[in-house]
Amino acid sequence: MKFLLIMHMNPVVWEALSADQQQEVFDGHDSFQQVIGKSGEMVGTKALDFPANTTTVKVRDGATETATGAYVPGEAFLCGYYVVDVASKERAVELAALIPDAKLTAVEVREVVHEAGAE
Secondary structure (H helix, E strand, C coil): EEEEEEEEHHHHHHHHHHHHHHHHHHHHHHHHHHHHHHCCCEEEEEECCHHHHHHHEEEECCCEEECCCCCCCCCCCCEEEEEEEECCHHHHHHHHHHHHHHHEEEEEEEECCCCCCCC
């Protein structure tokens, strides 16, 4: 079963961390990637930029409209994700708890129900 482990971050929380604390988060991701790499459960991962560097695109009446910022404004934003292939949702939850972001904001566990090109 594949799951998306979706990491959320609050910029206020992130900016309140010292440089050492931010480095701990990065180091925690390195450790986490080693765990799921060795277990064969890692499919992939991506880190995403801050919402301030995001462009949102909408097409209305045939015209393209763009805006700076996330589509859904809020105190937290999608900052990255892991895709894991695990035996159960319980294992996906166990792995999500190992992601350092879970201690700062939240990690959402969502099953992948369709993949393009998948049989």
